Amino acid sequence: MENNIIDIKDLVKIYRLSDEVSVRALKGVSLTVRRGEFISIMGASGSGKSTFMNILGFLDTPTSGKYILDGIDGSSLSLNEKAEIRNKKIGFIFQGFNLLSRTSALENVELPLMYKGGVSPQQMRERAQKLLAMVGLAGREHHHPNKLSGGEQQRVAIARSLINEPAILLADEPTGNLDTKSSNEVMDIFTSLNREMGITIILVTHEPDIAEYSDRKVVFRDGLIIEDAPISKRKKAAVTGKSR
C-alpha cells in the first residue's frame, strides 16, 4: 500500500459563468496527504476551500491537474466508478448535515450500505445501531432529523459517513452550524476516529480552535495554498481525558 492516500498536483478549477466571465476558484493547488493524517484547511471566505473539497470527494471535476486517491487516478474514472468511490472510500460530513429529513436516524445511517448492496437488512441494522451508539445516539435511532439538535444531526451524519468504513473523511465546516459544546463533542469524535481507527481526515474550518484538533494546517488564499505547516501544540487534552 502506498504511503500517500492523496496526491494532488497543479489542480485548477475554473467556473465558467458565461462566455466572457469565469471564476478561477483554484489556481494550481498541489498537496500530498499521508495515510492517517488529520488535516485542517483554513482560509478566507471565497478562497476555494469548498471547491477543493468537492473535487477531493469526486463530487466535482477539476478543470485541469492531477488527482490520485489511494492509488486511483481520478481522471480515468467513469461516473459509476466515481459513485462507487464516494460510497466505499469517502465519508462526507457537510456544514448543513445533509440528512434525508423524513427518514429516521437509523435509516439515514444505513443508506450508504443500501447503495453498496450485498448486506442483509439485519446486518445493516446492527452496524448502523453500533455506529449511532458510538457517536452517543443510542436510543435515538428512530428519531427523524428534525427532532434532533444540530449537534445530534451532525453526529448522525458522522455515523453515516463511517458505515462503509471509508479510508478518508472529508468534512466541510462540520462545526459551522454548531455551538461550542456540540462542536467539541463532534471534534472529539473526529479525533478518536483518527487516532483509534486510523482514518484520514480533512476538515475545513474557520475557527483556529477547531484547527487545533488536527496535526497539520493548510491555508488557502485566492485559490492557492499559502501555508502548510504541522500544528505543534495539538489539542490532545480534551480527548485523552475522555475515554471513548
Add this chain to the structure above:
Amino acid sequence: MNVRNLFITAVRAIAKNKMRSSLTSVGIIIGVSSVIVMVGMGNSARVAVRDKITTFGTNAMSVFRPSRAFDGRDIENLRRIFHVKYISPLIYDTYIPVVFQNRNMLSRIYGVNNDYFQIKDMALQSGRYFSAEEVTALARVVIIGTTVWNEIFGNADPIGRTVLIKSVPFQVIGLLAEQGSAFSGRDFDNVLVMPYTTASTRIKNRKDFDELYIAAHNEGMVEETAEVVRQYFRRKHNLPPGAPDDFRVKTSIEQLKVAENISKTLTILLAGIALISLFVGGVGIMNIMLVSVSERTREIGIRMAIGAKRNDILLQFLIESVTLSSVGGAVGIALGMSIYYAIIYFLEWPFIMSFMSIIVSFLFSFAVGIFFGYYPARKAADLKPIDALRYE
C-alpha cells in the same frame, strides 16, 4: 440498491404527498376504468346481440321480396330440395285487435306452419303446437306470446279459452316461452301465432306469403343452402346472368356478422377514446414527476454524495412513477368493473369477465408509468452531484 428498497423509497415519497399523488392518479384511474367499461360493454353488447339473433336460429334464413310475394308452390318446390330441413311461410300483420272478455289490446299475427317453431327455436310454456289437420282445415287456433297472456289473461291459464282476433273467435291452444325484445324495442312476446292458412283466409284475405323461413341441416350448410335457394328463385323469376336478385335471402349468420362488426367498431372507437384519457393521465404523471424531481434535487444530491449511481436514481424515480400509474391502474380496474357491472345490471345484459382487458389495461398503465416517468427520472439521474447538492 435493490428493487425492494427502491420500492419502499418510492411508496414513502408517494405517501408523503397523498393528496397530490391521488390527484395525479385520477387521469389514469379514469382512463383505465373507461377502458374496462367500454370493452366490457362492447363484449356484452356482442353477446346480447348474438342472443337476440340466435333466437332466430343459427341454421336459419329468411327470404323476402318487396314486390311480388311467395306462394304455396314455392314451399312445395323448396321442401323437395335436400338442403332445406324446415320451411315455413310467414304471413305477417300488425295492429290486430285481440279481445278476451272485457280486455283488449293490439297485437301482431304470425301465420306459419309447425316448422316455424323449429326454425326459430321457439318453445312452448304450455299447450301444444298445431296439428297437420288444423293447418289444412284453416282451424281457428292460436298460440299466444307472454305479453298477450299478461295483458288480456292477467296470467290466468289461457289454454282452451276463446279470444276474438279481428272479431273472429279463436281457440288458444298454446303459450310461448318468453322471447325477450329486440334492441329496437320490438316486443317478440306480443304475438299471435296461427296456421298460415287461417291467417291468409280469415285475417288477411290474401293467398301469398310475406316471407319464407328456411332452416338448413346445420350451421355449416347455411351458406350453401342460401345459395341453392337463391338459384331457385333466380330461375323462377327468369333473371338473366348478371342481373341483380329481385329478392333477398337473409341468413342469421350474416346478421350476426353485421352486428359483430358494429360492436367491434364501437369497441375500437371507445377504446380509442379511453386510450386518449390514459395518455392524458400519463402526461399528468410526467408533470408531477418533474415537479417532484426539482423539489427533491437536494435529496438526489445527498444520495449521489453517499454513493447512489445514475441507475439507482433513475430507477428510484421510475419506480415512483410506475407505482403511481399502476396503483391508478388497479383502482381504475376496480372502479371500471363496478361501473360496468352496474350498467350491465340495469340493461340486463350478460356480464362478461374479460381477464384480457384487465391484464392489458394493467400492463398499459404500467407502461404509461415507464413511458412518462422516464424523462423526469433521466433528468434526475443526469444531475451532477455537486449541482444537485448546492441546489436551493
